[in-house]
Amino acid sequence: MSGAISPALAQAAGAATAPLDVSLRINGTEHRLSLDPRTTLLDALREHLHLTGSKKGCGLGQCGACTVLMDGMRVKACLSLAALAQGREIKTIEGLAQGDELHPLQASFIERDAFQCGYCTSGQIMAGVACISEGHAGSPQEIREWMSGNLCRCGAYDHIVAAIQDAAAVSSSKQEG
Amino acid sequence: MHPFVLERPRDLSAVLALGAQAGRNDAPVEYIAGGTDMVQLLQENVRRPDRLVSLAGVLDDGIEIGPQGLRLGAAATMAEVAAHQAVIEQFPLISQALLNSASPQVRNQATMGGNLLQRTRCPYFRDVGYEACNKRVPGSGCAALDGENRWHAVLGTSDDCIAVHPSDLAVALVALDASVELRGAGGDRSVPLSDLHRLPRDTPHLETVLEPGEVITAITVPANAAGLRSHYLKVRDRASFEFAVVSAAVAIETDGGRIRQARVALGGVGTKPWRLSNVETALAGANFEPAVLRQAAALAADGTRGRGHNGFKIELMQRAIVRAVEIAGARA
Ligand SMILES: Cc1cc2nc3c(=O)[nH]c(=O)nc-3n(C[C@H](O)[C@H](O)[C@H](O)COP(=O)(O)OP(=O)(O)OC[C@H]3O[C@@H](n4cnc5c(N)ncnc54)[C@H](O)[C@@H]3O)c2cc1C
Ligand code: SF4
Ligand code: FES
Ligand code: FES
Numbered sequence: 001m002s003g004a005i006s007p008a009l010a011q012a013a014g015a016a017t018a019p020l021d022v023s024l025r026i027n028g029t030e031h032r033l034s035l036d037p038r039t040t041l042l043d044a045l046r047e048h049l050h051l052t053g054s055k056k057g058c059g060l061g062q063c064g065a066c067t068v069l070m071d072g073m074r075v076k077a078c079l080s081l082a083a084l085a086q087g088r089e090i091k092t093i094e095g096l097a098q099g100d101e102l103h104p105l106q107a108s109f110i111e112r113d114a115f116q117c118g119y120c121t122s123g124q125i126m127a128g129v130a131c132i133s134e135g136h137a138g139s140p141q142e143i144r145e146w147m148s149g150n151l152c153r154c155g156a157y158d159h160i161v162a163a164i165q166d167a168a169a170v171s172s173s174k175q176e177g
Numbered sequence: 178m179h180p181f182v183l184e185r186p187r188d189l190s191a192v193l194a195l196g197a198q199a200g201r202n203d204a205p206v207e208y209i210a211g212g213t214d215m216v217q218l219l220q221e222n223v224r225r226p227d228r229l230v231s232l233a234g235v236l237d238d239g240i241e242i243g244p245q246g247l248r249l250g251a252a253a254t255m256a257e258v259a260a261h262q263a264v265i266e267q268f269p270l271i272s273q274a275l276l277n278s279a280s281p282q283v284r285n286q287a288t289m290g291g292n293l294l295q296r297t298r299c300p301y302f303r304d305v306g307y308e309a310c311n312k313r314v315p316g317s318g319c320a321a322l323d324g325e326n327r328w329h330a331v332l333g334t335s336d337d338c339i340a341v342h343p344s345d346l347a348v349a350l351v352a353l354d355a356s357v358e359l360r361g362a363g364g365d366r367s368v369p370l371s372d373l374h375r376l377p378r379d380t381p382h383l384e385t386v387l388e389p390g391e392v393i394t395a396i397t398v399p400a401n402a403a404g405l406r407s408h409y410l411k412v413r414d415r416a417s418f419e420f421a422v423v424s425a426a427v428a429i430e431t432d433g434g435r436i437r438q439a440r441v442a443l444g445g446v447g448t449k450p451w452r453l454s455n456v457e458t459a460l461a462g463a464n465f466e467p468a469v470l471r472q473a474a475a476l477a478a479d480g481t482r483g484r485g486h487n488g489f490k491i492e493l494m495q496r497a498i499v500r501a502v503e504i505a506g507a508r509a
Pocket of ligand 1: 061062198207208209210214215216236279283286288291292293296343344345392418419
C-alpha cells in the first residue's frame with residue numbers, strides 16, 4: 001500500500017539512519033520504542049505496537065481512516081512522525097471503551113448499523129468523538145461539514161451522521177442531567 | 178522515503194544554525210512544522226532531504242490583537258486561529274478562509290508558517306513518475322503545459338511553470354495587506370506577504386525569497402484591515418475538504434449604497450496569492466448594480482493566459498468576484 005516502507009525498499013534507499021529512542025504515551029500507557037526516524041505515528045501504532053484498530057487507507061491525509069486523538073484533538077496519524085508525537089497523550093480506538101462498556105458513539109454505530117466493510121469505522125468513530133466534544137454535532141448539516149475529513153467508500157454516510165447525532169444527544173443530556 | 182536525520186533543536190538559535198530552506202527541492206536540509214504537507218512530500222519521494230529540522234516547541238504559537246493589528250505566531254494552528262473569537266469578530270475573512278481549508282484533523286495539526294509554505298498540488302510535481310517538472314527538477318520541462326491542466330494557473334504563469342499556489346489562508350491574508358516576520362542568522366526582517374512568493378519566470382524551483390536558515394516567526398495584519406465587510410468565496414469540485422478551483426477574498430468598506438474602498442484577491446488561479454489592484458480601483462466609488470460589478474470584475478482577465486483545460490477559470494473568477502462583493506455588501 002502506498003506510504004508503507006517495505007524493509008527491502010528501506011535497504012535499497014541506502015540503509016536507514018540510526019534508530020531513535022521514542023517514548024509514546026498511548027491510551028494511558030507509556031511505550032518505549034526504537035524507531036527509524038521515518039516512522040509515522042500510524043506505522044508505530046500498527047507495526048510496532050500491534051494496535052491495528054487505526055487503519056491505513058491512503059497514508060497521505062486524504063481519507064481519515066487513521067484518525068486518533070492527540071491531547072484530546074483529532075489528528076491524522078499518517079501525517080505525524082512518531083518521534084514528534086513524544087510527550088503527547090494519544091488515544092486510539094482501542095482506548096475508547098471502558099472495560100466491557102462501549103463508548104456511547106461505539107454503541108450508536110452498532111445501533112445505527114453505521115458501516116458496511118468497517119474499514120473507515122475506527123477513524124469515523126474517533127473523528128466523531130471529537131466532533132461531538134468540539135460542539136460541532138448540532139445538526140446533520142454541521143456533522144457532515146465537520147466530518148468531511150473522513151471518507152467512506154461504502155457510502156454509509158447517512159447512518160454515520162445518525163449515529164453521531166444519537167451520541168451527541170446522549171452526551172448533552174448527560175451534561176444537563 | 179529517503180532516509181533522513183531528524184533534528185529536534187531546543188531553541189530557535191539552534192534551529193537557525195542548521196540552515197534549512199523551505200520551498201526548494203534541492204535543499205538538503207528542510208523544516209517540518211505540523212508535517213501535514215511535509216510528510217506527504219516525503220512519503221511520495223518528492224522531497225528527499227538528508228536532514229529534517231523540527232520546529233515543534235521553538236516558535237511562537239500566540240494569537241494577539243492590539244492597536245497595531247493582528248499578530249499570528251507561526252506555530253499557531255489553523256484550527257486555533259479559525260476559532261479565535263477576536264479573529265472571528267475583526268478579521269472574519271481569515272477565519273472563513275481557514276474553515277474552508279482541508280479537514281478538521283489537518284487544521285488541528287497544520288501551522289500558519291507551514292500553510293504559507295505548502296507546496297503546489299500540481300499532480301506532476303507530486304508524482305515522481307513524471308520526469309518533466311521544472312519545479313521539482315530544474316530544466317526538466319513542464320508536463321502540465323500540454324497535459325492535464327484544468328487545476329493550473331492563468332495568472333502569473335510562464336512557459337516554465339503554471340502551478341497554482343494552493344493556500345486559501347494566503348489569499349485572505351494578501352487581501353488584508355499582511356506581512357510575514359522572518360528570522361535568520363542575519364537577524365529579523367519583515368516582508369509583505371505579496372513579496373514572499375516569487376513568480377515562476379524561468380526559475381520555478383525558487384518559490385520564495387527565504388534565505389537558507391530563515392524561518393517565518395509570525396504573520397502580522399495591520400489594524401486598518403479590521404472590521405471590513407468581507408467574504409471568502411471558494412468554488413471547488415465537492416462541497417467540502419477540497420482545494421479551490423477558484424476562490425475570491427473580498428473586503429470592502431461601504432458608505433451608504435456605495436463601495437468606498439475594496440480589497441480583492443484570488444486563489445486557485447495564480448502562481449502566487451493574487452491581489453487585483455485594477456479591480457479594486459474600479460470598485461472604489463461603485464454601487465452594487467450587477468452590471469457595474471461585472472464591469473469592474475472583468476479587469477481581472479487582464480494578463481490571463483489559459484492553457485487548454487483551465488481556460489474556464491478566466492470567466493469563473495470574474496463571477497466569483499462579483500458574487501463575493503455582493504455577499505460582503507449584504508453583510509450587516
Ligand atoms: C488532505 C489535505 C487537504 C488540504 N486541503 C487544503 C485546502 O483546502 N486549502 C489549503 O489552503 N490547504 C489545504 N491543505 C494544505 C494544508 O493547509 C497544509 O498542509 C498545511 O497548512 C501545512 O502546514 P504544516 O504546519 O503542516 O506544514 P509542514 O508540512 O510541516 O511544512 C510545510 C512547508 O513549510 C515549511 N515550514 C513550515 N513552517 C515553517 C516556518 N515557520 N518557517 C519556515 N518554513 C516553514 C516546511 O519546511 C515545509 O517546506 C490540505 C492538506 C491536506 C493533507
Ligand atoms: S506546472 Fe510547475 S509544478 Fe507543474 S509540472 Fe509544470 S513545472 Fe512542474
Ligand atoms: S491513512 Fe491517514 S488519512 Fe488516509
Ligand atoms: S464502511 Fe466501508 S469504507 Fe466506510
